Amino acid sequence: MIEYKFIITGTVGAGKTTLISSISEIPPISTDVKNTDKSFDKELTTVAFDYGQITISETERLRLYGTPGQERFSFMWRTLAQGAMGVIILIDHTRPNPLADLKIYLDNFADLIKATGSVVCVGRMKPNESPSLDDFADVAASYNVICPIIGVDVRKKEEVLNVLDILLTQLETKD
Ligand SMILES: Nc1nc2c(ncn2[C@@H]2O[C@H](COP(=O)(O)OP(=O)(O)OP(=O)(O)O)[C@@H](O)[C@H]2O)c(=O)[nH]1
Numbered sequence: 001m002i003e004y005k006f007i008i009t010g011t012v013g014a015g016k017t018t019l020i021s022s023i024s025e026i027p028p029i030s031t032d033v034k035n036t037d038k039s040f041d042k043e044l045t046t047v048a049f050d051y052g053q054i055t056i057s058e059t060e061r062l063r064l065y066g067t068p069g070q071e072r073f074s075f076m077w078r079t080l081a082q083g084a085m086g087v088i089i090l091i092d093h094t095r096p097n098p099l100a101d102l103k104i105y106l107d108n109f110a111d112l113i114k115a116t117g118s119v120v121c122v123g124r125m126k127p128n129e130s131p132s133l134d135d136f137a138d139v140a141a142s143y144n145v146i147c148p149i150i151g152v153d154v155r156k157k158e159e160v161l162n163v164l165d166i167l168l169t170q171l172e173t174k175d
């Protein structure tokens with residue numbers, strides 16, 4: 001069995017745990033606990049990682065790890081990035097400064113992004129709302145990152161599968 005490891009990262013509440021549970025064919029492993037941080041209004045939050053998997057053919061399986069969103073758990077980010085073949089950066093468009101959020105992950109995952117496939121997913125984006133997908137692309141380009149930037153509703157399985165397809169295609173075309 002060939003196994004691909006992808007990770008998903010992004011800010012608190014962006015929907016990383018939700019994305020994994022949308023596609024996992026096993027009950028996702030979650031390390032969510034009751035949130036005690038009053039700076040964001042969320043009942044549960046991930047403290048270590050999420051895990052889900054999906055079989056993509058008779059010989060290929062995809063393992064998907066989600067990072068904690070909170071930066072105080074960022075020591076987990078590097079651990080989870082080890083051996084990853086692709087990274088999904090999930091941005092919550094409704095946060096105060098989603099372009100600055102993107103920069104945090106472009107910085108922290110720079111090595112992985114350079115070495116593997118990557119895709120930036122923008123969630124909760126209403127049509128014609130600013131910043132635009134082009135604005136995100138400009139930020140990525142300023143970090144020398146050229147990757148697909150797409151609007152995604154992580155609650156929709158087909159949309160998440162499309163993201164995974166994009167990453168798998170990048171693996172095929174990478175030398
Ligand atoms: N209305 C709406 N809700 C969304 C959308 N995308 C995600 N959500 C919801 O936002 C919440 C996201 O929660 P999680 O999946 O726990 O987020 P997370 O990124 O894992 O958060 P942490 O682990 O705390 O960093 C879920 O309740 C989702 O259903 C969207 O496009 N619209």
Ligand SMILES: [Mg+2]
Nearest residue numbers: 016017045046
């Ligand atoms: Mg989570």
